[in-house]
Amino acid sequence: MSELVIRETIGRKKRRTKKAVSGTWVWFIFLLPTLLGIALFTVYPMIESFRLSFTKGAQEQYVGFENYRHVLGSGSFHQALFNTFYIAFFQLLIVIPLGFVIACLINSLRRGRNFFKVLFYIPNITSMVAAATVFLVVLHPHGLLNYALSAFGIPETIWLANPNSARWSVILLASWHALGFGIIINLANLQAISPDYYEAASIDGASRFKQWLYITIPNMLGSLTILIILGWIDGLQRFTEAFMLGGHTGSPARSLYTLVGFIYERGFGGLEYGVASAASYLLLILILAFTFINIKFFRMKI
Structure with missing residues (x-):
């Protein structure tokens, strides 16, 4: 049985x-x-x-690391590298602190949080091509920006004809587009902080500013780290904003010429697929290196 x-x-x-x-x-x-x-x-x-990346020409002749040496020795690549870092660095310098402050202000509201969440997040889901087209209209010599500034006696400026103002036009466009994402991530983290911390600090006599300084900011380091890492990854791959405002040559004076723009020009413009592929893998190595450095650095800080 x-x-x-x-x-x-x-x-x-x-x-x-x-x-x-x-x-x-x-x-x-x-x-x-x-x-x-x-x-x-x-x-x-x-x-x-x-x-x-190891071949050259239509016959795909093997050339070893020649394409990599060509890219690393190219003045155009160096210019693209500088522009990419310049735009990415100043965009993060604007978006990270501003997104954190706005998220704190929205979180302090008793009513209307969802309205402001949607309001600030709308640019992030807007097509970058459409947003850049609107910026072209705003930055036109006879556009809305010069029209508004003329009311204060400021003379007309050709914003996209000067390298510095052209770069800052891309920085502001990219910041406007990315700000909403940072606000949403920060808000999610702010709402995850236990109210008990603030209650205990209030009983001990800590002011609102001290609570923000010693409770909020330390608990936000995790989300700020993620935003910085994602911001660098996105910034090193920047293309659409610069292409829409500066064309495939990154005008004026190649001030909007980015690393992905270099890859696009060599690959689709010059049909140098080996050089473009080598530049793509150098960009990948750069992104991995920056991600690793950021993770190591912020892990020490947290």
Whole structure:
């Protein structure tokens, strides 16, 4: 009798295992289209681009690291590197503290939080091409900005003809577009801070400013770290804003010429696929290095 019970138990376990395995395969079938898409449109292009980075010309002649040496010795690449870092650095300098302060102000409201969340987040979901087109109208010599400044006696300025003002035009456009994301991330973290900390500090006689300084800011370092890392990754890949305001040459005087712009010009403009592929992998190495450095640095601070 006991042997029969043992056999039935083993049989039930086998059936459950078989059913679980068959159910797992069903999930793999549902994932198959996504996995195929990643393989065809992400993994394969990366492998092919890596192979092309060691070749030259239509015949794809193997040239070793010549493309990498060419890119690293190119004055255009150096200019693109400087512009990319310049725009990314000052954008983060604006977006990170401003997003944090605005998030704190919204979090302090008793009513209307959702309204301001939507209001500030709308630019982030707006198409960058559409936003850049509006900025072109605003920054036109006879556009809205010069019209508004003329009321204060400020003479007309051709904003996109001067390298410095052109760079700052891209910085402001990118900051306006990215600010909402930073506000939402900061708000989520602010609302996760336990009210008990503030209650205990209030009982001890701490002012609102001291509570913000010694409770809010230390608890926000995690989200600020994420925003800085994501900001650098996004900034090093900047292209659309600079392309829309400065064209494929990054006018004026290549002040809007970015690393991705360099890749685009060499790959699609000059058909130098080997050089463009090498520049793409140098950009990847740069992004990985910056991400690693930021993680290490902020891990020491937190």
